[in-house]
Amino acid sequence: MTGVLVVYRWELRKLVRQKRAYLGLGAAVAVPIIFVVALSVQKGQPNDVAFGRYVRESGLAIPLVLLLFGSIWLFPLITALVAGDIIASEHHNGTMKTIFTRSLDRGQIFTGKAVTALTYAVAAAVAMGVTAVVAGTAKSGFNPLVSLSGTRVSAPRSLGLVAASFAVYLLPLAAIACFGLLLSALTRNSAAAVVGTLMYALLMQLIGILPGLGAVVPYLLTTQFQAWQGFLRVPVDWAPVVRAAWLTAAYALPPLFAAYLIFLRGDITGE
Amino acid sequence: MAVDNVDLTVEPGDVYGFLGPNGAGKTTTLRMLLGLIRPTAGGVRLFGRDPLLDGARALEGVAGFVEGPRFYPYLSGRKNLELLAAYDGLGAGRTEIDGTLELVELLDRAKDRVGGYSHGMRQRLGIAASLLRRPRLLLLDEPATGLDPAGMRDMRALVRRLADGGMTVVLSSHLMSEVEELCNRVAIISAGRIIRESSLRDLLATAAGSYRLETTDPVRARELCESLGVRVTGAGAGELSFAASPEEVARLTIALGKAEVGIYGLTAEGASLERLFLELTDAEPAVAA
Numbered sequence: 001m002t003g004v005l006v007v008y009r010w011e012l013r014k015l016v017r018q019k020r021a022y023l024g025l026g027a028a029v030a031v032p033i034i035f036v037v038a039l040s041v042q043k044g045q046p047n048d049v050a051f052g053r054y055v056r057e058s059g060l061a062i063p064l065v066l067l068l069f070g071s072i073w074l075f076p077l078i079t080a081l082v083a084g085d086i087i088a089s090e091h092h093n094g095t096m097k098t099i100f101t102r103s104l105d106r107g108q109i110f111t112g113k114a115v116t117a118l119t120y121a122v123a124a125a126v127a128m129g130v131t132a133v134v135a136g137t138a139k140s141g142f143n144p145l146v147s148l149s150g151t152r153v154s155a156p157r158s159l160g161l162v163a164a165s166f167a168v169y170l171l172p173l174a175a176i177a178c179f180g181l182l183l184s185a186l187t188r189n190s191a192a193a194v195v196g197t198l199m200y201a202l203l204m205q206l207i208g209i210l211p212g213l214g215a216v217v218p219y220l221l222t223t224q225f226q227a228w229q230g231f232l233r234v235p236v237d238w239a240p241v242v243r244a245a246w247l248t249a250a251y252a253l254p255p256l257f258a259a260y261l262i263f264l265r266g267d268i269t270g271e
Numbered sequence: 272m273a274v275d276n277v278d279l280t281v282e283p284g285d286v287y288g289f290l291g292p293n294g295a296g297k298t299t300t301l302r303m304l305l306g307l308i309r310p311t312a313g314g315v316r317l318f319g320r321d322p323l324l325d326g327a328r329a330l331e332g333v334a335g336f337v338e339g340p341r342f343y344p345y346l347s348g349r350k351n352l353e354l355l356a357a358y359d360g361l362g363a364g365r366t367e368i369d370g371t372l373e374l375v376e377l378l379d380r381a382k383d384r385v386g387g388y389s390h391g392m393r394q395r396l397g398i399a400a401s402l403l404r405r406p407r408l409l410l411l412d413e414p415a416t417g418l419d420p421a422g423m424r425d426m427r428a429l430v431r432r433l434a435d436g437g438m439t440v441v442l443s444s445h446l447m448s449e450v451e452e453l454c455n456r457v458a459i460i461s462a463g464r465i466i467r468e469s470s471l472r473d474l475l476a477t478a479a480g481s482y483r484l485e486t487t488d489p490v491r492a493r494e495l496c497e498s499l500g501v502r503v504t505g506a507g508a509g510e511l512s513f514a515a516s517p518e519e520v521a522r523l524t525i526a527l528g529k530a531e532v533g534i535y536g537l538t539a540e541g542a543s544l545e546r547l548f549l550e551l552t553d554a555e556p557a558v559a560a
Contacts, residue, residue, distance in 0.1 A: 006357050013354075053284035059372045094341030098400070101334070105326045161417050268307040 003104045006121075007112025009221035013131050015120065021087060024078035028124040031074060032066055032132035036139045050148060050229060054208070055136070058143040059147040062136030064232070067169055070128065075169075075202035076176050077194075078124045083117040083180025084193030084203045087263065099267045110263045114181055115258065121173045130165045133159070149234040165228035171244050172224040175252035176201055182255035185262040218243070221251045273299040274463040281408070281441055281456070286434045288454035288471070289443040290554050296463040297443040301308050301337045301412050305330065335410030335441075339417075340397025344386030348377055348396050350555075351385055371399045375429060390424035398429060409433065412443045427453060447545040457544075461552040472558045474547065481540040482520060485510045487533035512540070 015021040039045070039062075046052035049068050054061040092095040099109060117171060145158040153161065179200050183193035205221040207213060217223055227244035228236035274296040281287045290416040291297045303315045306322025306329060309515045314321055320329035344352040352368045372378040375395040385393065394414055401409055414430070416422040430453055434440055444450050450457060451471065467474065481504065487493045489511050496503050496511070501519050505512040515523065520537075527534060 003360070006360070010357060011352050013350075014343060014346070093343060094339075095336065095343055097305075097307050098341050098355070099358055100307060101330060101336070102355055102404070103330070103360050104358050135341050174399070267309060269302065 003108035004111045004115070007104065007109050008115050011116035012119070012269060015082065015116065016149075020081050021120070024081045024120070024124055025127050026122050027074065027080060028128040029131045031070070032062065032128060032135050035062065035066060035132075036135040039139060048094055050232075051145070054146055056140050058145050058155070058158070059136030059138065060133065060141040060142070060145050060155065060162055062140065063132035063162050064165060064228075066128060066132050067165060068226070071169075071222065072205065073198060073202065075121075075173055077198050079117075079121045079173055079176050079205065080180045080194045080201075082120040082198035084175040084184050084195075084197050085190040086113045086117050086189050087181065087184040088190040088261075091261075092190060100268060105263050107260070114178075114259075117177045118174055122170060123179050125166050125170055125173065125246055129162070133162065145232075148229060148232045149236050151234045153234070161231045164231050168231070168241055168244060169225060169227040171227070171248040172221050174220055175224075175248040178252040178256040178259070182259040182262075185259040186268070188248065196226075219247060221248065224248055274303070275535070276465075277465055278462065279441070279458055279468070280441060283407070283439050284434075284437060285441075285456050286430070286454045287439070288446065289460065290305045290447075290450060290457055290548060291443075291460035292445060295460045296459055297445075298337055300460070301335070301410055301441075304410065305333075305335070305337065307337065314558050317357070320402070332404075332407040333406075333410065333411070334399045334401035335405040336401065337389070337410075337412040339362055339390075339412075340393055340400060342385040342393065342396060342400075345384060347382050348372065348385055348388065348392075348399075349381040352400060352403060359404055361405065363372060363401070368403065371402050374402065374432075375399045378424070383545035386475035386501050391418045391425070393417065394426060395429065398433075402433075407439060409438055409440045410443075411440065413445070414442070415444070415446060415449055423449070431442075447543075447548060449543050457510035459548060459551055466551055475488055475544060477529050478549065480516060481512060481546070482508060483512050483536075483538045483540055485537075486527070487535070491530060491532050492527060495530060495532070496523060499523055499526060504526070509535075514534035527559070 006213050024167045027049060045055045046065060049065055051061040051064045055065055090099070142155045144155050146163075147153050180193060180243040183196045184190070187193050187196070201222060208217050208220050208222060216268065224244040224247055227240040230240040277296070277300050278290070279287070286354060289297055289300070303310055304317050304322065306315075307327070309323055315323070317329060317333060318331075320331075322329040329433070342348075346354070349372065350367060352371065356368060369378060369381070369413070372381050375398055377395055377399065380388070380392065385396065388396065390448070394417075398414070401411075409464045411430070415426045418426060427449060430440060430442065434453070442454060454471055456468075456470050457474055459466050484492060486509065489506060489509055493506065493511055494515055495504055499519065499522055501513050501523055503511055503513045511528065524534070524537065
């Protein structure tokens with residue numbers, strides 16, 4: 001466990017010295033600000049998405065709208081930026097042999113890296129959530145939300161539901177991070193792993209809109225990005241949340257285990 | 272098959288030269304010893320431990336690098352060492368890290384990013400990173416490759432200092448002068464097999480007994496050599512080289528005189544590791560990096 005913490009701590013230190021980390025977090029912060037600025041200079045609102053019609057009534061509707069927009073490519077891309085790079089960059093720099101010839105086992109190093117990739121996804125979600133709440137509240141006020149059931153929810157409780165929504169949103173994001181880790185270990189190429197992970201998320205969404213495949217839509221990974229809407233019903237609908245929990249585990253664990261095996265058994269040659 | 276039945280016996284305090292032409296299997300052997308690659312068949316033992324079965328524990332007391340040390344280019348030299356020291360869990364503090372940097376003459380560049388280091392500086396940082404593990408055995412894969420003459424001199428001086436301090440060093444190289452200068456024992460690998468292992472002194476002794484003859488009639492001189500059973504090892508314009516015992520040389524010179532073959536010069540050539548290396552490895556095909 002100590003070895004995993006050592007790796008985790010140093011992976012975080014390495015991240016803060018890399019531009020790509022700031023690129024993703026910067027996007028997570030910039031998007032809510034751009035959204036609020038656009039809302040300020042234009043009339044109307046995105047009526048065709050859940051909570052879109054309330055963005056001018058409550059600032060707490062804004063982070064929820066952004067969750068929907070962000071699931072298309074923004075959050076998968078931000079997650080892939082680090083998950084797809086965190087192993088591949090060691091091969092690119094030739095440092096895999098450097099760290100593999102120290103006193104930590106490969107399993108400890110892999111675990112530290114996996115936790116770091118997940119931490120980055122959490123950090124991006126928190127950065128966007130906090131920025132969206134602050135910017136949204138500044139624009140539309142800290143006002144009660146109208147739930148998907150049509151009932152009014154007090155502002156403090158709505159804030160708690162927004163936080164819970166972001167937490168549930170992290171489940172499919174973690175599965176995407178695991179897939180990114182697999183591609184990172186498999187391809188040993190950052191660009192291929194990042195783009196491949198994004199393509200994976202987009203492919204899931206494409207399958208979701210293909211005619212005749214309606215039966216599989218509830219089980220697609222990308223559909224789980226909407227599971228948080230269960231919290232915004234009165235009473236809370238736990239069914240989508242529970243389904244998101246086991247489905248994302250099913251999507252996350254196989255690639256995570258495969259990445260672990262590749263990392264554990266891969267030969268380090270020619271670097 | 273890249274390497275086959277390679278067995279190196281390195282005694283404490285040795286500076287052990289691991290010689291071989293490109294593709295002979297030197298780096299493959301070191302990679303297997305460090306657990307970076309798996310043998311397709313058989314096993315690897317280092318101090319009796321198997322890097323693939325025992326994991327990182329198999330490398331206790333061992334440090335080094337293969338094919339040049341690599342570091343995180345966006346971190347400073349000191350930060351890279353701090354990271355590696357943390358990965359070793361040996362608790363090397365700032366003082367020890369700075370002491371190691373000073374030993375490899377990088378203390379004044381410790382704050383600079385490794386991305387801006389020269390090749391020679393990275394090689395020296397690689398040795399510093401290895402020393403942080405406080406190894407009993409240091410494995411260095413062609414540490415002087417790519418260095419300019421001054422860098423090579425500094426690198427050799429550094430290895431010499433470490434050896435003088437009692438550290439056991441295995442030095443993979445194809446630079447004969449480097450091995451002759453630094454090593455007391457050598458193994459020569461060719462086509463994945465160890466073809467000679469001995470002390471450097473013994474190895475050079477086997478290369479002794481070579482002569483260069485400058486003569487008025489090299490064709491006739493060669494015939495006389497062959498008639499006396501003297502092995503001709505080379506020939507050039509007006510000269511030929513041969514290997515012979517002192518008694519054979521005496522008989523040859525008498526025979527040359529009787530045959531009225533004039534001698535401009537007869538020179539005993541010094542034992543050369545390079546010549547012996549080439550003789551031993553020339554016939555072997557290369558199979559792996």
